[in-house]
Amino acid sequence: MTQTELVPGLAGIPAAESSISFINGQEGLLSYRGIRIEELAAHSNFEEVICLLWDGTLPTQAALDAFKERLRPHSKLHPDLERFVRALPLQGHPMEALQASLATLGMVSPRVDLRDPVARLDACLRTMGAVSTLIAAAERHRKGLPLVEPDPNLSIAGNFLYCLNGERPDAIKTRVLDCALVLHAEHTMNASTFACRVVASTETNPYTATSAAVGALYGPLHGGANERVLVQLESIGGPENVSAWVDKKMAAKEKVMGFGHRVYKTKDPRAKNLQILARELFEIHGSTPLYDTALRLEEEVTARLGGKGIYPNVDFFSGIVYQKLGIPTDVFTPIFALSRMAGWLAHWMEQMEDNKLFRPGQIYTGRKDVSYVPIGQRSAAGK
Numbered sequence: 001m002t003q004t005e006l007v008p009g010l011a012g013i014p015a016a017e018s019s020i021s022f023i024n025g026q027e028g029l030l031s032y033r034g035i036r037i038e039e040l041a042a043h044s045n046f047e048e049v050i051c052l053l054w055d056g057t058l059p060t061q062a063a064l065d066a067f068k069e070r071l072r073p074h075s076k077l078h079p080d081l082e083r084f085v086r087a088l089p090l091q092g093h094p095m096e097a098l099q100a101s102l103a104t105l106g107m108v109s110p111r112v113d114l115r116d117p118v119a120r121l122d123a124c125l126r127t128m129g130a131v132s133t134l135i136a137a138a139e140r141h142r143k144g145l146p147l148v149e150p151d152p153n154l155s156i157a158g159n160f161l162y163c164l165n166g167e168r169p170d171a172i173k174t175r176v177l178d179c180a181l182v183l184h185a186e187h188t189m190n191a192s193t194f195a196c197r198v199v200a201s202t203e204t205n206p207y208t209a210t211s212a213a214v215g216a217l218y219g220p221l222h223g224g225a226n227e228r229v230l231v232q233l234e235s236i237g238g239p240e241n242v243s244a245w246v247d248k249k250m251a252a253k254e255k256v257m258g259f260g261h262r263v264y265k266t267k268d269p270r271a272k273n274l275q276i277l278a279r280e281l282f283e284i285h286g287s288t289p290l291y292d293t294a295l296r297l298e299e300e301v302t303a304r305l306g307g308k309g310i311y312p313n314v315d316f317f318s319g320i321v322y323q324k325l326g327i328p329t330d331v332f333t334p335i336f337a338l339s340r341m342a343g344w345l346a347h348w349m350e351q352m353e354d355n356k357l358f359r360p361g362q363i364y365t366g367r368k369d370v371s372y373v374p375i376g377q378r379s380a381a382g383k
């Protein structure tokens with residue numbers, strides 16, 4: 001079949017068959033392996049969700065314990081990788097550090113035959129196990145603080161907060177981050193997952209494929225929006241300024257960060273759950289004035305743009321939650337990557353199981369039959 005008409009952004013064009021997650025954008029429904037995200041947010045945890053995404057069903061207690069046991073040793077960084085993190089430039093963005101660190105993780109991991117499913121799972125465990133420590137270590141290095149040795153007895157969420165802050169997080173903070181990780185873990189064929197699958201289709205390892213996915217997630221139209229939402233809320237300065245601020249944005253035809261989604265045409269179900277988490281956190285640790293600005297902004301933007309299907313997306317409340325957890329603004333997108341790593345790796349395995357190299361077509365718009373002109377006979381205008 002030859003497609004002759006361009007579909008910008010490949011919107012709505014299926015790129016793969018997948019049984020990992022499902023979205024209904026009109027109804028605001030998201031499920032992982034058939035289980036609604038609301039149920040997982042209320043009852044599950046990140047480690048269990050990784051098993052669900054990778055294996056297709058919820059694990060038994062014994063299978064979950066065995067999974068954690070296998071994941072545990074990989075939270076400790078290889079000495080060469082730790083040296084690499086300590087040598088990272090201080091002025092870079094944490095997503096750039098993460099992308100480079102994942103590629104380096106591949107360099108210190110065993111070369112294995114990825115046609116073997118056991119070797120594939122092992123490579124995924126190495127990647128998933130290391131990522132929380134990598135993000136926290138790069139952040140501490142940037143701040144000039146000593147790196148914190150991971151505690152293999154903590155959950156991924158707990159370990160991340162511990163390695164980032166150097167102190168054991170309380171139960172509510174760990175639960176809130178764990179739940180945020182559940183909510184961001186997988187989301188069908190978005191730009192970063194597609195990038196991961198394209199790289200996987202060349203039959204390369206998960207370190208390289210997820211490093212490419214991190215690059216895709218970094219952009220402001222994808223995962224990079226969450227840190228911009230916080231900057232935006234801070235710049236508005238309070239709920240009383242929202243209406244005039246939105247007027248200016250609309251007049252300048254600028255987008256409001258944290259609103260709109262390629263698939264959801266109603267409020268993103270993950271945004272609803274993050275809002276519940278924000279409230280739980282505020283009950284114990286106190287609210288933030290940014291939340292009042294956010295509520296007013298939601299009201300104003302949905303009143304004006306709801307008719308176009310523009311509602312809060314997942315990034316709208318995540319920044320407010322992460323700020324309350326004491327996480328620096330530019331580490332928000334790496335947390336998204338830590339969570340989405342579960343989904344990317346599920347897609348990497350699915351692609352490897354039934355692979356066809358991605359090789360899309362294009363619609364050529366350039367010139368044809370142009371003669372070669374020797375360099376001495378070319379003029380600047382004669383292109």
Ligand code: ACO
Pocket residue numbers: 220221222223225254255256257258259260261262263305308310313314315
């Ligand atoms: N603020 C104001 N207007 C918007 C917004 C927004 N956030 N999003 C879309 N619109 C308007 C557009 O201006 C356009 O209007 P027009 O028809 O009058 O020209 C219309 O809605 C359609 O916009 P598109 O950008 O074509 O819609 P698309 O579905 O491609 O956009 C996207 C999705 C890229 C996420 C967009 O809504 C956006 O840029 N949002 C802001 C950035 C953001 O929050 N990104 C995070 C997305 S969630 C995630 O990646 C995890």
